[in-house]
Amino acid sequence: MNILSYLIRGLATGGQFALVAIGYTMVYGILKLINFAHGELFMVSGILMIYIVADFPMLPIWLAIFLMVVLTVFIGFLIEKFAYSPLRSAPRMSVMISAIGVSYLLQNLVSYVTGGLSKQFPDIPVIGESIRIFGVKDKLTVFLSPVIALVLMVILVWIINHTKFGMSMRAVSKDFETSQLMGIKINRVISITFAIGAFLAATGSILYFAKNTGINHLSGANPGLKAFIAAVVGGIGSVPGAVVGALIIGVVESLAKAFGLADFSDVISFALLIIILVVKPTGIFGEKTTEKV
Amino acid sequence: MWNQNKRTICNLLLVAALILTLVLIELLAPSTSMWFSVLRKVCTFALAAVSMNLLNGFTGLFSLGQAGFMLLGAYTYAILTIPVDMRSNVFRNYGDSLIRFQMPLVPALLLAGLIAAFFAFLIGLPVLRLKSDYLAIATLGFAEIVRGLVQLQNFGPVTNGPDPINMFTAPKNILVYAAISGISILIIVLIINSTYGRAFKAIRDDEIAAEAMGINLAHHKRLSFIISSFFCGIAGAMMAMCNTSVSSVSFTSAMTYQILLVVVIGGIGSISGSIIAAFIFYASSEWWLKFLDLETYTDAGAKIPLLGPGFRMVVFSILIMIIVLFFRQGIMGTREISVYDGILRIKNLFMKKSVKGGVKDE
Amino acid sequence: MKKLISVVMALAMTMMLLAGCGAAAAGGGNEGLTAYVLAEKGDTYSLGLANNFKTAFEANGGTVVMETFPTNTTNFSDYLQKALDNRADVIFAPNSTTVAANLLANADDLGIECPIMAGDTWESSVILDAVAGTDLEVYCSTFFDESDSSSTSAKDFVSGFKGWLNANADYKEMNGGNDIVAAVSALGFDAYNVAMTAIRAAAEEKGSGLTSIDVANALWATSIDDAVTGKIQFDQNGDAIKDSAYIKKAGSGAFEFVKVQTSPNNAAQGKAVDYGSATGVSLDTANKKIVIGVYEPTSGNNAAGGKQEVLGIYYANSLDDTITIDGEDYKVELYVSDNGSLEENAVTAASNIVGQGALVSLGSYGSGVSIAAAQTFEDAGIPAIGVSCTNASVTEGHNYYFRTCFLDPFQGSVMAQFAWETASK
């Protein structure tokens, strides 16, 4: 058995999920909202890419990618504006329900537009090339994904810890009202957070769909769920946590399949989730909070 | 006190009117009418929504495990009520069924609820310590695990593996569904109005204060979770009945979200709201809006734009978003339907003499 | 943190242990051919066909490694790696086209060289798109071959259907944007004609007093020799008596016919069952119309196949939409009810057809939804003609369900036989 190939592919899946997981974790960190629509955004960005390339065949691929990323960020921004920001003062459950509604809407919309057919993601140069490393043959994206995820994580952590914007982000996540009093434009901070999340989802979708090229309206459900589990396992609210969690989930799932537990692969990640929640509810990197009485 | 009695009488009249309507539909509607399948589904999901409401709306525990408990109930019921001579046929891929007897409907229903409640008891111990979102995730995970396990071929002789189960007892009469659902909902209402119901609401309103008032959080949360799961299991059994076949693939998180949306549309914390919403939700999505899925041509032969497969769900999800965003309270908020108050309001509105008898307030 | 580490350790240990068992099990019997079978968890069609294939392949003396994946899986590399690890000579993956789109892309990445085979669902433009530009060797079994020149009805159908598709942009779009004739379209076409024949036969006998029960009775006696997909006659289960499957290979832009794989089927035409006192649906003499229900997934996972089936039915309806009963013309109208590829929608979707007063229902693509709707049609006394639902449970025990295609046990053994032959070369 070639354990290495499972390990590499597990890390790759983990890396791709990590980019989605960061989106979950950042939105949760700032709004305490599980953005159920994030997986769907991931899927929509893949679908967008297909339509852009199909409808504007004269566009060079890098421009198509750029256009897709911009559109995805814009959609992420719109979702926040229309579905979440009106509910800023509403109970958390309402916002979560709104998120479920958005994901329902996106899925149905894509299903209507594509007619429920699986569409093929266009060939992406470079990362779509097939290579062989350590005897493992696969697309370059597989080997690159974990690296890209780690690099983006480092950049993001730096932004959060060392820039003015990062500081206001941390402030908003700690206390809405106080940061507003301190002159932070919280709506802007939240919008930018969503934009970053959408950007990462778009990046992740290129890496992911360059390999798993068939996309239909349900393609976001599984990566979304897994990325979300990853975010919780890593400690929701923590960016490095999301990445570590995603890598763990990716590797565990791959190894499970390697060891003949394929029939249980869906059960395993959820079991891991529940074990983590019970043992350490705030995840590996999560902070413990005490309620003020 | 007198007002209270009047209210009760009015509400009883409303229930009687509802029952009468159902009886009339059952007797008079042509057998091919959509009323039957829609009302069966409405009864089922009204109970599912009310049981979710007990947990989410009245106890403030955000659980998303409904699909899992419904699956347990549906499978328990279906497996237990297949006639003995049909068993080898249904379980043909796995030799034969391990269970060699058939249960009557009512005990099977109760057992469906009990199995779901038992699992709720088991996972309630660790999971209910978790706070809001984490609880939601953990229960969601539980539901997925249950589905993942039931689908395994290894359990074939018991669960029929991934293959659907059919041939079990599935009554057609909508009054049966109304009775099961009605009695269950009545019990839930009685619980909510009892001293335990007040304790649940206290936990929802303020956990810390509730604990300081001597309410044992762990005990009461678990109680609510178990009760809710019990009725969820029964709703699952009803779903098996109205679908005449059970397949584990139906019990996805999408189903939980659907139930949640019903609760939200009806109003979180309103029993009558959940029931009305279940009716509107399923009647429109499966019946009234069905025409949106059909490619329709005008008499002149021109195609009406947009209509086509999948369009119904788009319209439907937009409607849901509108409700979630602009009518956050849902249809009923936390209020309950009261015919008496309705009459009073109408009276005040027109300042005329009250109209006697069946004014419906919906 | 310590607890966490111990949990992870425990998990790892369990896996190691299980891996040990797995490796030991895989070690034995590497003599003959090995097939890797991959089915979707919880999918009746996929698992049923996979199991049938497994049984037949093992009966030949081969080794089968079978695994399942959860619904909505999009990355199949790890599963395919398993096939490589086991040195599979053939991969059998009877899944939906949605799965295939990714599975084939992943197979190409891993450099899979052995043939990949599947059942009837894979005869779709989705597969052609996925195979385009790769070296993959992909086969599927199907009900019909458009280049089959031996039968005139098939030839007429193919040219007629292509012309019809090309004349209508909407329909072409529904077909996946091309004019490839899918086998399910041909089956849909046949199913419609079977229904029409049965209604005419019932009308002959009962005149305007005919009910859907009479149609059901007539179906048992129906025999069409020159149907597009070959002779159609129902056996005692209500299944069309089929003895051959067409094997095709996905080439560039089209499916290439490989061979006809036959397996004797000695079933005799069934006798009408006793429908007792069921009343069924009567003919709509007031509006002078006959409704035929079309119970198909036009959305959801199986939408692609569902729509192609609907197209075949539409086309048949465009050629023949009037039945004369007692000297009066009745217009045949189709009522399409979308089951969304979901079992839980089956009953209401079928009830919608019942509510429209249909005399007979066609469909569905997908076995799970067909099984789930069987009881509803039975209760209403409406015969249903399954078009391409191949799972045995669809007709078994359901006296109102018929079907025009072959069954999974047949298809599974045919494919196992073909796989054996191909891999032995």
Added chain:
Amino acid sequence: MSKNVLHVENLTMQFGGVVAVDNLTMDVNEGEIVALIGPNGAGKTTAFNAITGVYEPTNGQVSFAGEKIIENHPQGKMKKLYAGANADMYRHILVKTPDELTKLGMARTFQNIRLFKSMTVFDNVLTAKHLRRTSNIFTATLKLNRKEEAKMRRETEELLKLVDLYDVKDEIATGLPYGKQRKLEIARALATDPKLLLLDEPAAGMNPQETEELTKFIHYIREKFNLTILLIEHHMNLVMDISDRIYVIDFGKEIAEGVPAEIQSNQKVIDAYLGVSEDE
């Protein structure tokens, strides 16, 4: 000397490296009104929460009416970090949850009012009667506990009449004016039949007139219900008026104890409060 109701011994509460309550020892005897005062951030509320089971204290012991209710000693990471005294004095770990303490007869109110916000005034109080129930979920659902339910309702009505809230009994609790909400919170605590009532800043946010009324009210309920009362308060007037004894803490440590007159003249207390402006 009258019977001891609450005995707090060497109570220490440490968060990370911060010692919020440091080796606090205090006694409350039957029938007394005892106040716990101190400047802002002195650790009063933390002590309160440790006594009522909301927080697990790091070290120390608490007994209620002679029964030990809380005992703890530093464990795990805290073993190294612990900065308080008497680390080796206690061996057992016993932390009763707030609901168990309420059952024993300790009831409390909160600094920031915590009423059941969706419930009426009547239901707020009625809910507090839940803990003395004898019914179980089945008898309660099937209304077999009718007698008990009637009794609970009757007692609630009586209590509401006593505290002068009967006329607003059907209003939503959070719709009441502030002073009445305070009163309702106390009434709700009384509904649990406590021996010891713990009031966390009952006069916070009240004007002098309301404070005076509150003083009367506390006296009144003490007589009426035979209560022992422990309270935290900022309002010096109220504290001096009402208390039999006062404990003063600063930076978590007890700095003085005595009758109001002694405290008023205690130099340490004056120092502790000096420099702390009135409006803070």
